[in-house]
Amino acid sequence: MQLPVCATALIEVVKITALPAGRGAPCPGEVVARWAGSEATDALALLGSLPGSGQHRCGFAPGWGVRAYEDSLELVLFEAAFCFNCHEVRMHGPVVPPGLATQFFDADAPEARALLDLFRASARR
Template identity: 45%
Template sequence: MRLPGAVEKAETVEVVRIHDYERVGLRDVVRGEVIARWGAAEIGAFRTVIAQVPESAMFLCFEPGWGVRVHGAAGFLFEAAFCFNCDRVRWWGPRIPSEDWGSTFKADSPAGQQLLGLFRACLPAGAEPPGVE
């Protein structure tokens, strides 16, 4: 998957469970419950996995179930919303050029499933994975 350069400046990542995917727009923010905050070790794993996810054909549903807010030493860097149904991710924020706002990823690839596993691991113990991924 094509990653924004700002991902290298990440020092904190908030994992967000998106409940109201219909409100996620092209210039909107990731809305939902922060279910985890990742530090250096988790961010390293996230960068490694997400860089290995291949790009995919684009579909149209865009009903994201997961998002991240990425912060660096100087503050907020960017957000991303992931739809594991249509293989799309939307990036936005002050460090993301408008031409890089959207890309695709192969959600059913081994790395795509590993990324989904990283997100699901943030759910509280005993919580069922939600219907919208």
């Protein structure tokens, strides 16, 4: 998966509870974790390591998302919503070029399973 180039200070993990109101709208849900420092760096590395995939059809029902913040923690640099059923991730935000807005990842790859495990473990904390 390709990530936008930006300096990320904090990542929020969101357990998505409903579909976004539209493309580019924030994902509604509960923030279950906040990662900073090495946790944020490790999470970005894991996201960047997700192998690509072809498109699958499910209607896009994301269960998890992340929000990346810059140093002042006021500006959301990007938000990404992950659907592990159709293997799609949708991103939006001021640092996301149009070519990265919709991507497909191999949800069965070890990296994707590790990401899903990390999301689930964050929700149990």
